Amino acid sequence: xxxxxxxYAGGRFKGDDMSDEQTKISRRAALQTALALGAYSAGGSRLxxxxxxxxxxxxxxxxxxxxxxxxxxxxxxxxxGVMIFGGVARERLQLNDDTLYGGGPYDPSDPQARAALPxxxxxxxxxxxxxxxxxxDGKMMAHPLRMxxxxxxxxxxxxxxxxxYVSNYRxxxxxxxxxxxxxxxxxxxxxxxxMFASPVDDVIVVRLTADHPNAVSFQAGFETPMxxxxxxxxxxxxxxxxxxxxEGLPAALKYEARVRVINDGGxxxxxxxxxxxxxxxxVLLLVAIATSxxxxxxxxxxxxxxxxxxxxxxxxxxxxxxxxxxxxxHRRLFGRVSLDLGTTGAADKPTDVRIRNSATTxxxxxxxxxxxxxxxxxxxxxxxxxxxxxxxxxxxxxxxxPWGSKYTINIxxxxxxxxxxxxxxxxxxxxxxxxxREISVTGARTxxxxxxxxxxxxxxxxxxxxxxxxxxxxxxxLWPMGGAWLLQNLWDHYDYGRDxxxxxxxxxxxxxxxxxxxxxxxxDEKSGGWITSPTLSPENPHPFGATLCAGTAMDRQLLRxxxxxxxxxxxxxxGDRKFVAxxxxxxxxxxxxxIGKAGQLQEWLEDWDMEAPEQNHRHVSHLYGxxxxxxxxxxxxxxxxxxxxxxxxLRGDLATGWAIAWRINLWARLRDGAHAHxxxxxxxxxxxxxxxxxxxxxxFQIDGNFGGAAGIAEMLLQCVDGEVVLLPALPPAWxxxxxxxxxxxxxxxxxIRWRDGRLASAQLRGVSGGTARVRLGESLRTVxxxxxxxxxxxxxxxx
Ligand code: FUC
Numbered sequence: 001x002x003x004x005x006x007x008y009a010g011g012r013f014k015g016d017d018m019s020d021e022q023t024k025i026s027r028r029a030a031l032q033t034a035l036a037l038g039a040y041s042a043g044g045s046r047l048x049x050x051x052x053x054x055x056x057x058x059x060x061x062x063x064x065x066x067x068x069x070x071x072x073x074x075x076x077x078x079x080x081g082v083m084i085f086g087g088v089a090r091e092r093l094q095l096n097d098d099t100l101y102g103g104g105p106y107d108p109s110d111p112q113a114r115a116a117l118p119x120x121x122x123x124x125x126x127x128x129x130x131x132x133x134x135x136x137d138g139k140m141m142a143h144p145l146r147m148x149x150x151x152x153x154x155x156x157x158x159x160x161x162x163x164x165y166v167s168n169y170r171x172x173x174x175x176x177x178x179x180x181x182x183x184x185x186x187x188x189x190x191x192x193x194x195m196f197a198s199p200v201d202d203v204i205v206v207r208l209t210a211d212h213p214n215a216v217s218f219q220a221g222f223e224t225p226m227x228x229x230x231x232x233x234x235x236x237x238x239x240x241x242x243x244x245x246x247e248g249l250p251a252a253l254k255y256e257a258r259v260r261v262i263n264d265g266g267x268x269x270x271x272x273x274x275x276x277x278x279x280x281x282x283v284l285l286l287v288a289i290a291t292s293x294x295x296x297x298x299x300x301x302x303x304x305x306x307x308x309x310x311x312x313x314x315x316x317x318x319x320x321x322x323x324x325x326x327x328x329x330h331r332r333l334f335g336r337v338s339l340d341l342g343t344t345g346a347a348d349k350p351t352d353v354r355i356r357n358s359a360t361t362x363x364x365x366x367x368x369x370x371x372x373x374x375x376x377x378x379x380x381x382x383x384x385x386x387x388x389x390x391x392x393x394x395x396x397x398x399x400x401x402p403w404g405s406k407y408t409i410n411i412x413x414x415x416x417x418x419x420x421x422x423x424x425x426x427x428x429x430x431x432x433x434x435x436x437r438e439i440s441v442t443g444a445r446t447x448x449x450x451x452x453x454x455x456x457x458x459x460x461x462x463x464x465x466x467x468x469x470x471x472x473x474x475x476x477x478l479w480p481m482g483g484a485w486l487l488q489n490l491w492d493h494y495d496y497g498r499d500x501x502x503x504x505x506x507x508x509x510x511x512x513x514x515x516x517x518x519x520x521x522x523x524d525e526k527s528g529g530w531i532t533s534p535t536l537s538p539e540n541p542h543p544f545g546a547t548l549c550a551g552t553a554m555d556r557q558l559l560r561x562x563x564x565x566x567x568x569x570x571x572x573x574x575g576d577r578k579f580v581a582x583x584x585x586x587x588x589x590x591x592x593x594x595i596g597k598a599g600q601l602q603e604w605l606e607d608w609d610m611e612a613p614e615q616n617h618r619h620v621s622h623l624y625g626x627x628x629x630x631x632x633x634x635x636x637x638x639x640x641x642x643x644x645x646x647x648x649x650l651r652g653d654l655a656t657g658w659a660i661a662w663r664i665n666l667w668a669r670l671r672d673g674a675h676a677h678x679x680x681x682x683x684x685x686x687x688x689x690x691x692x693x694x695x696x697x698x699x700f701q702i703d704g705n706f707g708g709a710a711g712i713a714e715m716l717l718q719c720v721d722g723e724v725v726l727l728p729a730l731p732p733a734w735x736x737x738x739x740x741x742x743x744x745x746x747x748x749x750x751x752i753r754w755r756d757g758r759l760a761s762a763q764l765r766g767v768s769g770g771t772a773r774v775r776l777g778e779s780l781r782t783v784x785x786x787x788x789x790x791x792x793x794x795x796x797x798x799x
């Protein structure tokens with residue numbers, strides 16, 4: 001095998017596991033590809049050494065095309081996305097638009113719910129939980145009972161039609177430039193494909209080149225499981241269709257995917273629903289996608305006009321200009337943080353091999369890659385003006401996806417945004433803020449109609465139509481805390497950035513949510529406190545044949561935060577004394593966290609934990625207080641922290657993707673780096689990480705990727721008890737390393753370097769300026785940093 005890399009014929013590959021020499025050759029080939037494609041030098045200048053190192057670190061790469069979707073590589077501009085298979089004879093580019101969901105606008109609320117509410121509460125107070133749940137199932141649920149699914153657009157398929165031997169095959173995804181490439185040699189010609197989804201020009205760009213003239217020939221066509229047809233429109237090929245009816249909701253959306261070919265040399269013709277390119281020197285494909293979705297209650301957009309305008313605008317620019325704008329905008333966000341956890345020989349292998357070996361090899365750079373991949377994914381699926389990251393981010397190849405690939409807000413959507421603030425991607429939270437603005441409107445109707453309450457409420461799911469009533473069944477859905485939890489993410493957005501204007505926008509949303517609870521909390525005879533009812537502890541059945549009950553630990557913790565944040569915000573913004581007093585009174589009436597007979601933190605108001613039927617349940621809702629909230633901490637509340645630890649031990653480490661990711665963060669908050677690291681190893685194991693590094697919650701759920709990255713950040717830096725804690729849970733496995741650009745609450749950016757498991761130096765920058773209480777181990781320093789200034793600390797400063 002002359003070039004020693006992947007060799008391929010008729011769909012079969014040889015040379016899967018490479019020798020070290022082969023690996024070097026493959027890396028060199030990749031660098032040549034990158035240079036040829038201009039991936040690393042926006043201005044076309046030569047590659048700098050630092051770029052070389054960065055490119056090698058932040059790279060996913062493979063020696064054969066993807067056979068299945070979880071091997072394909074994702075690109076996205078926040079709004080539209082592609083899964084790239086990298087096939088030689090047949091390239092599949094699976095397309096998504098983040099607004100293409102089934103059904104159409106609907107109102108899920110039902111006055112029957114309000115009528116049944118007193119009786120459901122009475123049954124719960126009487127301990128007749130199953131009867132309460134059955135009654136709620138019949139009377140208190142949304143219409144329709146389930147939410148429609150996120151849907152695929154279809155695929156753009158390129159057929160090359162050459163089946164001879166392939167050598168030197170490589171496909172990769174460069175996280176640093178957000179460009180994917182495919183490169184291979186066939187019959188003496190080296191072919192390259194470069195692909196990106198531009199957030200600047202809102203198009204997908206695919207460039208096909210060869211190192212011989214007139215060598216690029218292929219057919220491009222669309223395939224889709226959706227109701228759609230292909231037609232030619234001027235110089236473009238168009239896939240025009242609709243979404244599908246779902247859950248009894250008629251199909252309300254139109255969509256279009258439109259591709260145009262710009263060729264250098266050769267011929268291009270459109271016939272029989274395909275674009276045929278023959279003997280070109282190189283080809284640029286531009287793809288625009290749009291739907292008629294404008295807002296949750298407005299589907300009057302014109303996808304044909306939108307996609308046509310986008311293609312016209314992009315086609316007026318050169319490939320170099322499109323690429324340079326794309327790379328610069330991506331790097332503006334991605335380049336803020338670097339992470340080096342050390343590198344071993346394991347890092348020289350292709351990404352799928354590294355994942356396969358992860359349980360048995362020392363590959364700290366794989367954890368760093370996982371961390372940066374999550375940052376890449378968040379930038380690629382959640383940008384200002386787009387929809388928030390859903391259960392699969394932006395990427396889904398089905399008309400009916402697992403759990404609808406929508407927004408599950410009893411953990412999953414919140415987890416998607418856990419790394420946003422700490423890993424310096426605050427802008428990516430903007431779509432979540434927009435979603436909360438919208439569900440505060442739809443949720444006000446649910447509050448009014450279903451509960452007779454003021455304010456707004458959301459339950460355990462929402463969707464593109466901003467449904468807020470309880471769905472699926474009372475056992476999962478009748479949990480009125482989804483909005484309150486999302487607001488905790490948004491409070492963090494304020495707390496990290498300290499932008500008063502943002503707080504002024506957030507405040508009415510928090511006030512609306514708090515008002516709902518002021519109206520609906522009920523008196524608990526036993527404790528004399530105020531509690532939620534009906535509710536549940538996400539999705540964990542208690543010992544009495546149901547989940548439905550009252551006053552769960554997580555609800556009390558969420559409300560403690562919500563009321564506290566309302567009070568703090570009102571203090572900063574001024575005014576609202578009556579409301580503040582009401583929040584303070586309600587907060588004081590919330591029953592405190594309780595420690596149960598096994599020494600555990602009680603998940604429920606009563607000490608039911610040890611009798612609950614699912615002892616190893618994936619959700620650890622009552623540990624919200626430990627993470628992401630900081631109500632429970634090892635220094636601030638040691639007894640509760642010890643109880644939380646007991647609960648975590650009882651639950652066990654083994655769970656599916658996102659649940660593992662939560663446990664990493666929790667162990668980090670318990671300051672146990674070794675344990676956090678062992679759980680991270682479970683996440684990186686092939687049973688939870690697919691070859692394309694997507695998190696397996698079989699099939700795929702992106703929350704584990706994001707929660708895992710948040711956990712890695714949490715091992716290196718924490719903001720709890722009003723302190724910035726350096727290296728709080730550094731595992732022995734990461735002896736030497738460096739992280740740059742993490743953010744801390746209060747408006748700071750921090751670089752940390754460590755050697756031999758000890759702090760070498762920390763550099764704090766005051767983004768908004770202020771005083772930071774910085775902790776290393778038992779020692780605390782107070783540092784005043786002016787806006788724009790920085791301060792360097794070493795271990796000696798903490799002696
Ligand atoms: C919650 C979890 C499930 C899954 C779903 C999307 O219901 O309990 O595991 O992640 O969301």
